[in-house]
Amino acid sequence: MKHALSTLALLAALSPLSAGAVEYNQVLPAKSSVAFTYQQMGVAVDGQFRKFSGQLSFDPAKPAAARVSFDVELASVDTGAPEGDAEVAGKPWFNTAAFPVARFVSSGVKAIGGNRYEVAGKLTIKGRTQDVVVPATFTAQGASGVFEGAFTLRRADFAIGEGSWAKFDIVANDIRLKFRIAASGK
Amino acid sequence: MKNHYTATAKSLHWVMAVLIIGLLALGFYMQDLPLSPDKLKLYSWHKWAGVTAFLLVLVRLAWRAGHRPPPLPASMPKPLQLAAHGGHLALYGLMLAMPLSGWLMSSAKGFQTVWFGLLPIPDLLAKDKALGDLLQNVHATLAVLFVLILVGHVAAALKHHFIDRDDILTRMLPARPTTEN
Numbered sequence: 001m002k003h004a005l006s007t008l009a010l011l012a013a014l015s016p017l018s019a020g021a022v023e024y025n026q027v028l029p030a031k032s033s034v035a036f037t038y039q040q041m042g043v044a045v046d047g048q049f050r051k052f053s054g055q056l057s058f059d060p061a062k063p064a065a066a067r068v069s070f071d072v073e074l075a076s077v078d079t080g081a082p083e084g085d086a087e088v089a090g091k092p093w094f095n096t097a098a099f100p101v102a103r104f105v106s107s108g109v110k111a112i113g114g115n116r117y118e119v120a121g122k123l124t125i126k127g128r129t130q131d132v133v134v135p136a137t138f139t140a141q142g143a144s145g146v147f148e149g150a151f152t153l154r155r156a157d158f159a160i161g162e163g164s165w166a167k168f169d170i171v172a173n174d175i176r177l178k179f180r181i182a183a184s185g186k
Numbered sequence: 187m188k189n190h191y192t193a194t195a196k197s198l199h200w201v202m203a204v205l206i207i208g209l210l211a212l213g214f215y216m217q218d219l220p221l222s223p224d225k226l227k228l229y230s231w232h233k234w235a236g237v238t239a240f241l242l243v244l245v246r247l248a249w250r251a252g253h254r255p256p257p258l259p260a261s262m263p264k265p266l267q268l269a270a271h272g273g274h275l276a277l278y279g280l281m282l283a284m285p286l287s288g289w290l291m292s293s294a295k296g297f298q299t300v301w302f303g304l305l306p307i308p309d310l311l312a313k314d315k316a317l318g319d320l321l322q323n324v325h326a327t328l329a330v331l332f333v334l335i336l337v338g339h340v341a342a343a344l345k346h347h348f349i350d351r352d353d354i355l356t357r358m359l360p361a362r363p364t365t366e367n
Contacts, residue, residue, distance in 0.1 A: 041230045041303055042303035042304070080297065081295065086221075169223075
């Protein structure tokens, strides 16, 4: 009897986990955000991208099998000022006419304890590809799951801000990207 | 020399005169520039100078509270005396309103002011695009008003000097070595 009770207790304890064993694969753009922060003459300035899309398959029970590819429409940038948006879409920055999309494609996902993961992959912006490792947390929220994380890229690695902007005295090299990606499961 | 302003009042007047004329000129010049690193640099300098002017006007108001300025000449008609006081009141009002509206505008636009790139001035408002645009109009309108009142201020000082031939202008000038002890 005592044994049966503890088995029940164990099952009860495990049930949230088994309820979470769904595959999350549908990005919910309305509940997601891609934002960035950088230093402009020592002043922290932030902005965001309004349009992005992605494909993913993530089963918390099998993180190593997870895959994700994520596209950000660079022309949807919001720098906080219309002239900034227009400038950043131009040739010295994103050159959105030739390179409309920034793309991240995962190559491997590693669970590093708790709800934390490391997503390795290739980030391509403006025709230049870099290997990046993106830390992310995963939180199940009802029927959907939320991936959150932040990483720093160096804009010079992607030739973002060329010519008169190439020096880092006005716009710093480090750009901090912060994302919140909500996905529904099935 | 009783009719002169204090040396402190004169210094504050002339330092702020240079600063304010520079701020107005820079403000009108930089707003139409195409976006470039230089433009962002000028905006930062404008904001730093604006914070400096704001601190100076506070010092100036504190000094003025303790040191009455010399009276206007008795020969001046009452309506003109009133106009002079009204003009000075407007100048003080604008010396406060210009930097305050700039500070609020920067806050609302999401570009914090960091004095000389070192001392962050707290944002008084949350980021709000519509409010930022409104405050930009307020700042620009106040700037035009400031220019008009400054033109009146300078014209009045010159009229006192060359037409009325009184000491209104000279009493704000540095004291001559012969009269200074």
